[in-house]
Amino acid sequence: MNIDNLNWKILKCLQQNARQSNAEIGRQVGVSSPAVSERIKKMEDLGVIQGYNTLISPFEIGYQLKAIITMRAFMGKLKPFLEKVKTYDEIVNCYRITGDENFVMEVVLKNQKHLELFIDQLIVYGETKTQIVLSHVVKQKELKPII
Amino acid sequence: MNIDNLNWKILKCLQQNARQSNAEIGRQVGVSSPAVSERIKKMEDLGVIQGYNTLISPFEIGYQLKAIITMRAFMGKLKPFLEKVKTYDEIVNCYRITGDENFVMEVVLKNQKHLELFIDQLIVYGETKTQIVLSHVVKQKELKPII
DNA sequence: AATGAAATTGTATAAAT
DNA sequence: ATTTATACAATTTCATT
Numbered sequence A, B: 001m002n003i004d005n006l007n008w009k010i011l012k013c014l015q016q017n018a019r020q021s022n023a024e025i026g027r028q029v030g031v032s033s034p035a036v037s038e039r040i041k042k043m044e045d046l047g048v049i050q051g052y053n054t055l056i057s058p059f060e061i062g063y064q065l066k067a068i069i070t071m072r073a074f075m076g077k078l079k080p081f082l083e084k085v086k087t088y089d090e091i092v093n094c095y096r097i098t099g100d101e102n103f104v105m106e107v108v109l110k111n112q113k114h115l116e117l118f119i120d121q122l123i124v125y126g127e128t129k130t131q132i133v134l135s136h137v138v139k140q141k142e143l144k145p146i147i
Numbered sequence C: 001a002a003t004g005a006a007a008t009t010g011t012a013t014a015a016a017t
Numbered sequence D: 001a002t003t004t005a006t007a008c009a010a011t012t013t014c015a016t017t
Helices: A005-016 A022-029 A033-045 A078-087 A112-122 B005-016 B022-029 B033-045 B078-087 B112-122
Strands: A049-056 A065-073 A091-097 A103-109 A126-138 B049-056 B065-073 B091-097 B103-109 B126-138
Touching (some): A005 A033, A033 A049, A103 A112, A103 B126, A112 A126, A126 B078, B005 B022, B005 B033, B005 B049, B022 B033, B065 B078, B065 B112
Antiparallel strands (some): A049 B049, A065 A126, B065 B103, B091 B103
16 A cells, blocks of 8 residues: 555554544644545555554553563474463563564563462473563654655 | 452453443443443542553654664663653653663654754763564553463 | 533535535 | 545543432
8 A cells, every 4th residue: 555645644643642532633633524534444454554652651551561572382282282382371562583582572570479370371382581671662653754 | 459250340341441331331341331440440449540541653643663662771870761761652662671771762753863863862871772662562462361 | 529501622524526 | 535514423521420
């Protein structure tokens, strides 16, 4: 899809605050609200916009620990893990990657005990490496047009 | 903050689609729209809700590559990198982590050449390890209440 | 802390350019 | 593809419980 300047402005608004009204976006980008509405709908239909999320502070709702867990699946366990991975509430994001390791996951946990129990579940599928998150230095940075 | 059952239901709705109206959420959870509005506002003020994002497909807008880059900062380069990291448009997320390595980043890139140029910028600050993302197996999974 | 009602604002649709 | 007009829906504010 060719994303023109106006669509980029709309995407910028939506990335900053997805809950803004179309009328408010229209005011910021200089078109009417039906124009905004139609362009957003088209970008949704074409898969440019994949959804609207709410960012929740894991800490505030009781998840005291965040970790990055990298996993190298055991022989024959990659496919079973691909099925299982969707069922873990702890895994917020999981990427399949190239290299020695097969998966990198962003996980949220209540405490150390929860981490231990969670790793115990993973080691059925592969060898894991756990890195505890100290801080979120760059958070869901907005995507910009490619020059 | 103590998040009661009703707030959890509201958060569930907002996580599924942040652009739903308060009236629509109210219908789903069984309260009036001013009640939804007030509870959302309180959760925003208390930092439980940190914002509303739009999920954009990097591929559709011309970022053909996604990578996970892990970095071990050189002596004396950790603090300078903490300043610099916010300025890179390629870095969508960056976590500071425990262990041998200091940062793990999720980056979006146009192509291989862009990746090469980007890594050239990073190696001023530290030693990097790049893992190319093959697929996004679990995508921004919704946070659930802790039992 | 939630509701109901009134005023304001936003959305959706259709007709026109 | 966008605007304007219009009918309908949602939001905000506030009095009430």
